[in-house]
Amino acid sequence: MNRRIAMVASALAAALILGGAFAPPAWSAPKRVLAMLDPDRDGTVDLTEAKAAGSTAFDRLEKDHDGTLDHSELHGRVSAKGVAAADPDKDGTLDKAEYLALVEQRFKAADADNDGTIDASELKSSAGQALVRLLK
Numbered sequence: 850m851n852r853r854i855a856m857v858a859s860a861l862a863a864a865l866i867l868g869g870a871f872a873p874p875a876w877s878a879p880k881r882v883l884a885m886l887d888p889d890r891d892g893t894v895d896l897t898e899a900k901a902a903g904s905t906a907f908d909r910l911e912k913d914h915d916g917t918l919d920h921s922e923l924h925g926r927v928s929a930k931g932v933a934a935a936d937p938d939k940d941g942t943l944d945k946a947e948y949l950a951l952v953e954q955r956f957k958a959a960d961a962d963n964d965g966t967i968d969a970s971e972l973k974s975s976a977g978q979a980l981v982r983l984l985k
Contacts, residue, residue, distance in 0.1 A: 879972040882981055893966035896956050902984040903952035907945050917942035926982045927951065948983070955980040 886894045886902050910922050919942045935951040958976040971977050
């Protein structure tokens, strides 16, 4: 029994050590996110690509099939205050058009150089991270 415990402990230790050794550096995270959001692989995300990813995210999050996302379905992607600001009909939910309008608003905020695209460095910003939360 002690030998079995020792083997399991050794295997766990090796997994932790090797897992840490092969973990990508933190700075590569925006590049990995960019690769997921960049179907044409040009190294940037444009508004069309962001809205396509936003539409997919909306469909995935919208579990009850009522055509809207409520606070519980958003899973912290948007604060209650953010929902209220993005909800012109004041029903407490976001329909797909409202969600995509929020994607566009956050895209424009993240596009620091106003070139119509977002690159990996812009994804690192707080505005870029707010956009990513909507698209993942």
